[in-house]
Amino acid sequence: MVQLKFDQKVCASCRSADCLLKCQYITFAGHKEAHGEMMKVMKGKDSRVLTECVTCYACEEYCTRGNHPFYLISEKREEKGMFTAPRPITTQWKNMTSMQGKYLVGNVKDTALSCCYLPELGQLGTGEIFKDVASAQVFGAEFMCPAVHSHFARMSVIKERLPMVIENYRKLGVKEVICMHDECYGTLTSIASAYGIEVPFTPIYYLDFVLQRMKELKDRIKPLNITVAYQRSCSNRLIPDKLPVVKKIFQLIGVKVPKRKYQGENALCCAEIIRSVSGYKLADDVQKRNIDDMLAAGAEYCVFNCPACQTSLSEKVTRRGLKPVHIIDLCKMAIGEKEREAVS
Amino acid sequence: MSDIRKSLVEIVGERGVSDAPEELWFYSRDPGVLTPHKPDYVVAPKTTEEVQKIVQLANQENIPVVPMGNGMSLAGLVIPLKGGIVLDMKRMNKILEVNAMARYVVVEGGTSQGALKAYLQKHHPTLRHSIPDAPSTTTIAANVSLHGQGRLTNQYGFNSDMVTGLEVVLPTGEICRIGSPSIGPYWISKGPTLPDLSGLFLGWLGCTGVITKVGLKLYPNKKIRDAELFVTDRVDLIPHILYKLTHLEMLEDINVWFQPKPLMFMGNYHITVFFTGDTEEEIEFKRKMIWDCLQEYMDSKDGGFMSISYMKPMLLEMPGRNIADFADVPKGGGFEYSGPIAPIEHFPQYAAKVVELAAKYNVLYASTARLISGGHAMMYSISFAFNRNDKAMMERVEKALDEATSFALGMGGIPWKPNFKEQKMLLQKMEPNARKLLLMIKKNLDPQGIMNPGNWEVNA
Numbered sequence: 001m002v003q004l005k006f007d008q009k010v011c012a013s014c015r016s017a018d019c020l021l022k023c024q025y026i027t028f029a030g031h032k033e034a035h036g037e038m039m040k041v042m043k044g045k046d047s048r049v050l051t052e053c054v055t056c057y058a059c060e061e062y063c064t065r066g067n068h069p070f071y072l073i074s075e076k077r078e079e080k081g082m083f084t085a086p087r088p089i090t091t092q093w094k095n096m097t098s099m100q101g102k103y104l105v106g107n108v109k110d111t112a113l114s115c116c117y118l119p120e121l122g123q124l125g126t127g128e129i130f131k132d133v134a135s136a137q138v139f140g141a142e143f144m145c146p147a148v149h150s151h152f153a154r155m156s157v158i159k160e161r162l163p164m165v166i167e168n169y170r171k172l173g174v175k176e177v178i179c180m181h182d183e184c185y186g187t188l189t190s191i192a193s194a195y196g197i198e199v200p201f202t203p204i205y206y207l208d209f210v211l212q213r214m215k216e217l218k219d220r221i222k223p224l225n226i227t228v229a230y231q232r233s234c235s236n237r238l239i240p241d242k243l244p245v246v247k248k249i250f251q252l253i254g255v256k257v258p259k260r261k262y263q264g265e266n267a268l269c270c271a272e273i274i275r276s277v278s279g280y281k282l283a284d285d286v287q288k289r290n291i292d293d294m295l296a297a298g299a300e301y302c303v304f305n306c307p308a309c310q311t312s313l314s315e316k317v318t319r320r321g322l323k324p325v326h327i328i329d330l331c332k333m334a335i336g337e338k339e340r341e342a343v344s
Numbered sequence: 345m346s347d348i349r350k351s352l353v354e355i356v357g358e359r360g361v362s363d364a365p366e367e368l369w370f371y372s373r374d375p376g377v378l379t380p381h382k383p384d385y386v387v388a389p390k391t392t393e394e395v396q397k398i399v400q401l402a403n404q405e406n407i408p409v410v411p412m413g414n415g416m417s418l419a420g421l422v423i424p425l426k427g428g429i430v431l432d433m434k435r436m437n438k439i440l441e442v443n444a445m446a447r448y449v450v451v452e453g454g455t456s457q458g459a460l461k462a463y464l465q466k467h468h469p470t471l472r473h474s475i476p477d478a479p480s481t482t483t484i485a486a487n488v489s490l491h492g493q494g495r496l497t498n499q500y501g502f503n504s505d506m507v508t509g510l511e512v513v514l515p516t517g518e519i520c521r522i523g524s525p526s527i528g529p530y531w532i533s534k535g536p537t538l539p540d541l542s543g544l545f546l547g548w549l550g551c552t553g554v555i556t557k558v559g560l561k562l563y564p565n566k567k568i569r570d571a572e573l574f575v576t577d578r579v580d581l582i583p584h585i586l587y588k589l590t591h592l593e594m595l596e597d598i599n600v601w602f603q604p605k606p607l608m609f610m611g612n613y614h615i616t617v618f619f620t621g622d623t624e625e626e627i628e629f630k631r632k633m634i635w636d637c638l639q640e641y642m643d644s645k646d647g648g649f650m651s652i653s654y655m656k657p658m659l660l661e662m663p664g665r666n667i668a669d670f671a672d673v674p675k676g677g678g679f680e681y682s683g684p685i686a687p688i689e690h691f692p693q694y695a696a697k698v699v700e701l702a703a704k705y706n707v708l709y710a711s712t713a714r715l716i717s718g719g720h721a722m723m724y725s726i727s728f729a730f731n732r733n734d735k736a737m738m739e740r741v742e743k744a745l746d747e748a749t750s751f752a753l754g755m756g757g758i759p760w761k762p763n764f765k766e767q768k769m770l771l772q773k774m775e776p777n778a779r780k781l782l783l784m785i786k787k788n789l790d791p792q793g794i795m796n797p798g799n800w801e802v803n804a
Contacts, residue, residue, distance in 0.1 A: 083645045085648055086641070086645045086646065086647050087577060087645045088577040088612045088646075088647060089648045089650065091577060091612065092609075092650070095608050095609075096607065096608035098607060276648060276649070279635065311651075311653045311654065315653075
């Protein structure tokens with residue numbers, strides 16, 4: 001089985017300890033403590049990081065030295081037989097996402113449009129923006145990025161399944177896979193790289209694709225002239241270099257994103273996984289602070305790029321007067337494919 | 345035309361009587377596994393007086409009468425085991441009175457659950473009744489006559505506990521009111537403070553008369569319903585979890601279920617907790633109480649709450665349709681269960697038994713238990729799905745169900761809506777003087793033995 005490539009020297013010599021010092025869910029007295037805890041994790045010793053981490057993935061972004069602290073934390077948790085979420089929930093996710101031969105493959109040639117294992121992505125990947133690739137959708141556990149199991153500290157599932165997923169794509173003969181979910185793109189780039197898994201095709205980030213298509217459809221764009229708050233997904237932390245794409249899309253379709261406290265590097269998790277790992281108190285607190293912040297910034301819409309975040313927060317933002325919408329639907333609104341009122 | 349058919353036509357009119365083969369075929373069976381048996385006539389009365397005349401005629405001609413609601417018990421309770429008349433009550437479907445302040449309704453004996461639900465939603469949106477998880481076409485009278493349960497059973501007991509009065513046609517043809525309506529105009533009590541005669545009809549499966557009117561308690565219909573789904577892989581914890589949940593004393597309904605398919609449910613036990621409120625604040629308060637009371641199991645990682653946003657619409661359906669989905673997993677839409685009423689402390693043993701039976705008889709299982717009266721007992725459903733076009737599979741299911749009932753009796757459980765075979769097992773196990781009393785009551789009420797014969801009989 002593949003192994004995590006983690007450079008202990010890089011971590012030992014780190015002068016910032018940003019991976020933990022910037023953490024929004026665990027507090028440390030300073031560099032010394034944070035660095036010390038990370039050393040404990042690295043050496044397989046007991047650390048409060050192993051019990052307190054809520055699996056927001058953000059440390060993957062905070063570490064600018066490419067050393068994958070989150071994957072390490074998850075590896076060490078599993079080595080110690082620890083569970084983040086309750087054991088039956090962990091089992092449920094493993095069972096639910098196991099490959100059972102029930103997948104859908106469209107008219108795939110050189111390009112596949114990956115809908116992961118999220119039915120919502122199939123609907124989103126339609127219309128003028130996706131007209132040349134919509135028929136090439138693939139969906140099912142066989143094509144699902146298994147990154148979600150890192151939330152449950154079950155990296156063994158990822159290590160077992162990711163090569164199988166890649167092999168399933170390879171069998172399709174594709175040259176490129178457009179990943180409709182940050183998690184898929186993050187898995188095929190960040191996780192695959194961290195574990196030395198070869199990817200024999202080019203993963204395309206869907207928002208890169210959407211940005212290109214929106215440029216091609218520029219004549220059809222009617223600026224939306226709305227103010228939004230953007231809900232960054234946990235898996236975007238695996239691919240922080242892709243965050244600016246969102247800004248470019250917003251600029252193109254006339255969407256204003258006011259500054260707020262919890263954005264960019266300081267973005268808060270949608271908290272669905274926090275509910276499972278830490279209970280409702282922290283989850284409710286995170287969601288309340290997040291929505292309060294969106295409203296304080298004057299947002300009218302809450303824009304998602306992850307269906308899971310959208311499911312987690314839609315009802316709550318709606319109750320507070322914000323309109324939940326996926327970024328693809330926002331683009332469809334800009335080119336007149338969707339009514340503003342029709343978005344939910 | 346036979347004399348009996350002619351007499352029936354005189355009572356209910358030509359459109360209310362049938363002995364057409366295709367109709368007799370339909371009325372000879374229910375969706376369960378028991379062998380069909382044809383009636384001689386199907387009769388659909390419209391009034392209590394017509395019911396009375398039919399029963400009088402049946403007495404005169406000494407032919408069986410089987411009162412029927414929608415025939416969905418799955419236990420063959422309205423299969424006319426000895427032929428005769430199936431009395432289809434569905435044309436007696438009027439909602440006669442709603443006393444909103446006293447929170448009760450009076451309906452005719454063929455009124456469906458769906459009709460009452462729709463009526464209340466339209467005319468009395470702050471009131472509700474205890475809706476069973478059966479098709480909306482099932483009837484209220486049939487449900488209480490078999491001690492049915494519903495969404496409010498955890499709070500208020502069996503649906504038959506919610507009866508506030510009855511009108512019945514006795515097997516000898518007399519029309520009789522039971523409870524407070526026998527004294528005055530109000531349907532406020534089926535028994536107390538009088539001797540509770542409703543016990544002569546509730547649970548008798550139509551063997552002691554025909555229920556022509558039912559008074560039923562109504563309850564507050566809160567504006568918001570919500571659900572949480574707790575999951576554990578430790579069956580031994582289930583009774584303790586249920587004890588903690590029922591201690592909260594504020595939950596609408598609690599169901600425990602497990603099934604091997606789809607795969608996401610395999611290996612875990614699921615507790616669906618329903619709760620209601622008039623405001624978001626009330627809902628959130630209750631949600632927190634539910635989470636807090638099970639915190640120790642989350643801390644130990646033995647259990648946790650599932651994210652159910654996408655499942656919620658299905659979970660909150662009344663009645664639930666997931667049973668019908670389960671029935672069609674092996675294709676062919678068959679489904680039957682043995683449903684013993686048992687103490688919740690026996691959940692682990694019942695859970696083990698259902699898995700054992702499914703393996704032994706090579707059938708697909710799903711198991712659900714509903715708490716009754718805040719945890720005094722549960723209805724434990726040992727459920728098997730089958731293909732109605734596969735006789736061998738149906739036979740295996742029938743054997744598995746028989747064995748399940750034997751097991752339940754051995755554990756001190758009481759089979760719910762027992763079929764005629766299970767009734768025999770019950771009577772054999774029953775304390776002799778209790779059995780004597782039961783049979784004596786039946787004999788006295790129905791001296792000719794014409795009411796749903798084959799049921800509650802020692803030598804059927």
